[in-house]
Amino acid sequence: MKTTSLLSVFIFLISITGYSQDNFIVPKGNEKAYDKQTRARDGNPGKNYWQNRSDYFINTTVDVENKIITGEERIVYYNNSPDSLKTIVVRLYQDLFKKGANRNSMVPVDPRDVHDGVNIKSVLVNNIQLEDKLLKRQGTLMFVRLNKPLAPGNNTELRITWDFSFPQHTLIRMGTIDSTSLFVAQWYPQIAVYDDVYGWDTRSYNGMAEFYNDFANFEVEITVPASFMVWATGEPLNIKDILQPEYYNRYAKASLSDEIVHVITAGDLVKGNITNLTGASKTNTWKYKASNVSDFAFGISDHYLWDVTSVEVDKSTKRRTVVGVAYNEKSVHYDKVCEVSRETVKSLSEEMPGIPYPFPYLTVYNGDFGMEYPMITNVGTEEDYAMTVYANSHEIAHAYFPFLVGTNETKNGWLDEGLVVYMPEKVQTRITPDLYIPKQNTSAFSVYAGMEDEPALITPTHYLDPKVYFYLNYAKTEQALRMLEIELGEDVFKKCLLAFIDRWKYKHPTPLDYFNTFNEVSQQNLNWFWQAWYYQMGGIPDLAITGVEKTGNRLSVTVENSGDLPLPVVLSFYNNDTLIKTITEPAAGWLNTKKRIISYDLTVPVTLIRLSNDIIPDANRKDNEVLQE
Numbered sequence: 001m002k003t004t005s006l007l008s009v010f011i012f013l014i015s016i017t018g019y020s021q022d023n024f025i026v027p028k029g030n031e032k033a034y035d036k037q038t039r040a041r042d043g044n045p046g047k048n049y050w051q052n053r054s055d056y057f058i059n060t061t062v063d064v065e066n067k068i069i070t071g072e073e074r075i076v077y078y079n080n081s082p083d084s085l086k087t088i089v090v091r092l093y094q095d096l097f098k099k100g101a102n103r104n105s106m107v108p109v110d111p112r113d114v115h116d117g118v119n120i121k122s123v124l125v126n127n128i129q130l131e132d133k134l135l136k137r138q139g140t141l142m143f144v145r146l147n148k149p150l151a152p153g154n155n156t157e158l159r160i161t162w163d164f165s166f167p168q169h170t171l172i173r174m175g176t177i178d179s180t181s182l183f184v185a186q187w188y189p190q191i192a193v194y195d196d197v198y199g200w201d202t203r204s205y206n207g208m209a210e211f212y213n214d215f216a217n218f219e220v221e222i223t224v225p226a227s228f229m230v231w232a233t234g235e236p237l238n239i240k241d242i243l244q245p246e247y248y249n250r251y252a253k254a255s256l257s258d259e260i261v262h263v264i265t266a267g268d269l270v271k272g273n274i275t276n277l278t279g280a281s282k283t284n285t286w287k288y289k290a291s292n293v294s295d296f297a298f299g300i301s302d303h304y305l306w307d308v309t310s311v312e313v314d315k316s317t318k319r320r321t322v323v324g325v326a327y328n329e330k331s332v333h334y335d336k337v338c339e340v341s342r343e344t345v346k347s348l349s350e351e352m353p354g355i356p357y358p359f360p361y362l363t364v365y366n367g368d369f370g371m372e373y374p375m376i377t378n379v380g381t382e383e384d385y386a387m388t389v390y391a392n393s394h395e396i397a398h399a400y401f402p403f404l405v406g407t408n409e410t411k412n413g414w415l416d417e418g419l420v421v422y423m424p425e426k427v428q429t430r431i432t433p434d435l436y437i438p439k440q441n442t443s444a445f446s447v448y449a450g451m452e453d454e455p456a457l458i459t460p461t462h463y464l465d466p467k468v469y470f471y472l473n474y475a476k477t478e479q480a481l482r483m484l485e486i487e488l489g490e491d492v493f494k495k496c497l498l499a500f501i502d503r504w505k506y507k508h509p510t511p512l513d514y515f516n517t518f519n520e521v522s523q524q525n526l527n528w529f530w531q532a533w534y535y536q537m538g539g540i541p542d543l544a545i546t547g548v549e550k551t552g553n554r555l556s557v558t559v560e561n562s563g564d565l566p567l568p569v570v571l572s573f574y575n576n577d578t579l580i581k582t583i584t585e586p587a588a589g590w591l592n593t594k595k596r597i598i599s600y601d602l603t604v605p606v607t608l609i610r611l612s613n614d615i616i617p618d619a620n621r622k623d624n625e626v627l628q629e
């Protein structure tokens with residue numbers, strides 16, 4: 001340990017005794033992880049940190065006409081835990097469409113899409129057919145009881161064959177976009193996460209809360225009718241064999257250039273013959289490969305346009321990310337999405353977070369909803385251009401959370417969503433000045449904050465009803481992050497964020513790992529901040545000017561915190577329309593008081609004093625301005 005870091009640890013310890021960490025509830029699983037040293041109390045992974053992983057080898061066929069997905073897969077599952085596993089938990093997300101499934105009211109399923117569940121045709125463990133009595137289906141899960149426990153450090157092989165009816169009338173992150181355009185996700189039997197904090201993740205998918213996945217390698221072969229394109233997670237291994245040379249050459253050129261190349265145009269679609277094979281009875285098998293990713297999704301269509309470009313995301317290695325947009329010609333604004341995507345990837349790589357885009361490929365698939373998967377996003381069409389920019393840049397930014405840093409979306413949706421709302425804010429406003437989330441969200445939050453039934457931000461996402469799901473996981477968490485950025489200053493905030501990414505990339509952090517990393521790296525005990533913004537139920541943002549005294553040239557402004565949230569104090573002094581001075585005081589000043597006096601020595605007469613600004617929330621702005629004589 002270097003002396004400088006010794007000093008920082010010392011300062012950290014002092015500040016802990018000052019504020020006491022007792023007000024922090026440490027869940028049982030985290031305590032256990034600290035005891036076993038799989039995680040450290042300073043927010044780092046522990047020296048005994050482990051996680052399990054899988055290799056997936058999948059062959060699938062999409063029957064576009066009948067909307068049936070058929071698959072066979074071989075999964076090699078590596079048990080890196082210190083535990084013997086008697087059971088392996090497999091997710092069958094499509095059981096969301098099973099008759100009688102427990103679904104969130106936010107995600108109504110069209111009755112025409114309800115079926116009997118995923119048809120599991122066979123399960124083999126290490127090449128031995130598993131007896132039916134060793135399989136148990138519950139919710140969207142399948143429990144595979146092993147004949148012999150899987151010992152620590154060993155691996156086991158599962159072979160599963162299955163099919164299911166693809167939803168034709170319901171769009172929940174995946175589904176039928178039009179009769180020959182399908183976005184396919186949550187589609188293969190996937191091993192659930194077994195981790196050091198919670199053990200097996202056995203929460204069923206109810207359509208609302210999102211996902212928590214281990215990192216895995218995928219080799220996937222997707223068979224579709226010959227005239228269809230397939231865009232998917234990973235590297236397209238045999239695209240050269242499938243596309244006619246003219247189209248492959250356009251694609252290859254785009255993947256090395258900043259220029260946007262229209263690889264498939266409307267005219268090309270009329271001509272046909274984009275792929276090597278044609279004819280109704282023929283098929284192509286597209287091969288994709290992806291390493292160390294947490295999921296695999298794909299989109300297909302026989303009539304989508306395709307724009308492709310690429311961006312140098314890492315100046316030191318000259319690594320490029322190939323950025324493509326597959327879309328319907330009729331989708332408004334989609335002709336600009338390739339540029340929006342390229343600028344977003346560039347900004348994420350260079351400014352916020354300023355880490356080279358972590359994947360070599362990105363496809364924006366023009367589908368429905370707005371959902372992220374590794375290297376592919378599914379984004380609907382928006383009439384409003386600003387919303388098009390927002391939705392696309394948002395889903396692209398998810399590459400960092402949860403795909404680089406493997407956060408648990410099912411429990412902590414606020415963690416990835418908040419950061420992903422926050423990170424592209426600057427590039428969004430650059431692309432379209434109509435979009436300035438800091439102001440728009442502050443104004444919305446000022447109105448909604450402190451709802452009677454508002455739970456704490458830390459509330460596990462799977463408990464949330466739709467009304468608060470979006471409010472907490474997008475609006476409030478973005479506010480909390482920006483208030484934290486003001487508190488720490490841009491540089492320290494970014495340093496903490498980068499440290500969190502570096503510590504937890506390709507790993508599974510919990511909220512405490514996040515809070516403790518910020519505490520340690522900023523060398524400040526921020527528990528009061530986490531307590532107020534994340535653990536407190538509700539809370540109204542409301543500061544007020546309650547008095548101004550003038551003694552000689554000195555103005556003393558009394559500011560009271562009439563609400564429940566610790567906000568920074570930003571006081572602006574004006575002479576008529578001219579801003580003379582702005583004083584910013586940290587939110588930490590509210591720790592032991594509801595009333596603060598801020599003084600300012602006048603150099604010119606002041607006619608107006610204004611508290612806060614349009615990026616600091618305030619439920620009642622009427623008491624934020626005082627006119628001076």
Ligand SMILES: [Zn+2]
Pocket residue numbers: 394395398417420
């Ligand atoms: Zn999101």
